[in-house]
Amino acid sequence: MLSKLLKYDFKSLSKISIPVYLVSLLLALLTRVINMLADKFHVFSVPSGFISGIFVVVLIAIPIATFIFTILKFYQNLIKDEGYLMHTLPVSKNSLILSKTISSTVFIVISFIFSILFLFVGVYGIWFDSKLLSLIWDLFKQVDTVFIILIMLSILISVIFNQVMIYASIALGQKHNNKVMYSVIYGVVLYNVTQILSVVILLPVMFLDPNYQKYINGTSISDFGLINGYLLFALFLSILFTVAYYVLTVKVLDKKLNLG
Amino acid sequence: MEFIEFKNLSKNFGPKEALKNINLKIEKGKIYGLLGPNGSGKTTMIKIINDLLQPTSGEILINGREPGIESKKIISFLPERTYLNMNMKVSELIQFFKDFYEDFDEKKAIQLLHKLKIKETDQLKNMSKGTKEKVQLVMVMSRKADLYILDEPIGGVDPASRDYILETILTNFNEGSSILISTHLISDIEKILDQVIFINQGKIVLNEDADTIRKKKKTTIDKLFREEFKC
Numbered sequence: 001m002l003s004k005l006l007k008y009d010f011k012s013l014s015k016i017s018i019p020v021y022l023v024s025l026l027l028a029l030l031t032r033v034i035n036m037l038a039d040k041f042h043v044f045s046v047p048s049g050f051i052s053g054i055f056v057v058v059l060i061a062i063p064i065a066t067f068i069f070t071i072l073k074f075y076q077n078l079i080k081d082e083g084y085l086m087h088t089l090p091v092s093k094n095s096l097i098l099s100k101t102i103s104s105t106v107f108i109v110i111s112f113i114f115s116i117l118f119l120f121v122g123v124y125g126i127w128f129d130s131k132l133l134s135l136i137w138d139l140f141k142q143v144d145t146v147f148i149i150l151i152m153l154s155i156l157i158s159v160i161f162n163q164v165m166i167y168a169s170i171a172l173g174q175k176h177n178n179k180v181m182y183s184v185i186y187g188v189v190l191y192n193v194t195q196i197l198s199v200v201i202l203l204p205v206m207f208l209d210p211n212y213q214k215y216i217n218g219t220s221i222s223d224f225g226l227i228n229g230y231l232l233f234a235l236f237l238s239i240l241f242t243v244a245y246y247v248l249t250v251k252v253l254d255k256k257l258n259l260g
Numbered sequence: 261m262e263f264i265e266f267k268n269l270s271k272n273f274g275p276k277e278a279l280k281n282i283n284l285k286i287e288k289g290k291i292y293g294l295l296g297p298n299g300s301g302k303t304t305m306i307k308i309i310n311d312l313l314q315p316t317s318g319e320i321l322i323n324g325r326e327p328g329i330e331s332k333k334i335i336s337f338l339p340e341r342t343y344l345n346m347n348m349k350v351s352e353l354i355q356f357f358k359d360f361y362e363d364f365d366e367k368k369a370i371q372l373l374h375k376l377k378i379k380e381t382d383q384l385k386n387m388s389k390g391t392k393e394k395v396q397l398v399m400v401m402s403r404k405a406d407l408y409i410l411d412e413p414i415g416g417v418d419p420a421s422r423d424y425i426l427e428t429i430l431t432n433f434n435e436g437s438s439i440l441i442s443t444h445l446i447s448d449i450e451k452i453l454d455q456v457i458f459i460n461q462g463k464i465v466l467n468e469d470a471d472t473i474r475k476k477k478k479t480t481i482d483k484l485f486r487e488e489f490k491c
Contacts, residue, residue, distance in 0.1 A: 004359045015347060077345075084343035088310050089360045090332040177273075259312045 005099035070104035269318035296459035336405035351380035369402035
């Protein structure tokens with residue numbers, strides 16, 4: 001049943017996302033054309049500045065808007081009127097939440113990748129200079145590979161964590177009559193609980209770690225091993241919180257559902 | 261043999277008691293009328309059967325088990341509100357029901373929709389409220405379910421549409437299955453009921469065979485309801 005749920009969640013998210021991507025691509029091309037004209041004709045310098053400003057705002061907004069949109073879909077689909085259909089389907093709550101988590105994550109990551117891609121289109125056009133690509137590749141090669149992988153994984157887990165934390169807030173909030181207000185309150189509470197617990201767990205580890213003390217004293221500054229170790233630890237903590245909030249969401253929607 | 265059994269079931273919303281110690285059995289093969297004034301607890305009972313609310317105390321058993329995936333396979337539920345995804349076309353909605361309910365009869369659904377002059381290509385968001393309600397009813401009645409639960413199916417529609425809805429219900433429900441209809445518009449549905457359940461202030465105040473009520477009380481169920489719940 002998960003595959004069927006995924007089919008409908010992907011379809012529902014793509015109905016809004018694909019037109020947004022197409023419009024953003026057109027804006028990127030338009031920005032590139034106007035900037036090229038501005039290089040040759042001075043009269044285009046003002047429109048060029050204006051459209052470049054809009055373009056940058058749109059690039060930043062695409063992944064953020066996608067994130068907000070997926071949360072709104074979750075709320076509309078499972079807590080508002082559509083919930084009467086979704087919660088009476090013969091599927092487990094785990095499948096319902098997992099489908100939402102997977103589809104939302106995929107769309108947020110795609111939005112993020114498209115934002116970067118459109119930035120290149122806006123600045124360099126659709127034909128990239130091969131020198132530019134090799135320059136980027138050289139930059140990557142200079143940085144530790146494990147570090148790059150850990151950073152990428154951290155971004156991915158952070159996207160999933162933030163979604164699931166908001167799902168848990170909504171699941172807890174829907175138990176009350178004023179569902180939106182309580183969802184916001186639980187969101188603030190869960191965010192602060194996560195922050196405090198992370199610090200409480202991380203601080204003693206840092207104080208007891210001799211390598212970290214050396215790093216602080218400046219004896220071993222460019223140590224990727226140390227940074228990667230802490231990144232890995234932070235990643236492990238994020239996964240732990242994500243799993244905890246995921247289980248909480250499933251349990252609350254299973255045992256304490258309160259559709260108004 | 262009972263199909264659904266409420267055992268000492270209560271439901272509170274904060275300090276308010278919505279259902280008080282409900283004991284009730286619903287059998288197969290009968291049409292039940294769950295009748296009561298607004299706020300009497302009808303929808304709360306229905307939501308509990310459909311696993312949309314959990315009881316505060318007591319239990320509900322469907323085929324001997326708590327509500328869950330298995331009960332959702334055999335119960336076809338029409339809520340009192342529109343639960344459709346408005347971005348869908350009729351054809352997508354049909355596919356959705358086909359994908360998730362093994363007992364969904366696609367041919368029957370298309371046939372019923374064509375009678376209403378609704379095409380598969382029609383967008384749900386462009387339909388009137390009444391048409392959306394009819395589409396929803398068609399979807400629910402096109403399942404070969406063991407129990408159809410219809411919450412206020414005629415509440416928001418004109419008298420002509422009420423006749424259509426009642427006819428659709430009666431001619432399309434699966435033989436041997438049960439129907440539980442909740443409403444406060446009793447005169448329109450009393451002729452089709454086998455069993456009448458009156459609920460008031462969260463308590464079952466009457467649960468009797470419809471013909472027995474008429475014989476014993478020498479009145480219609482509508483009149484009896486008006487007397488019972490007179491303000």
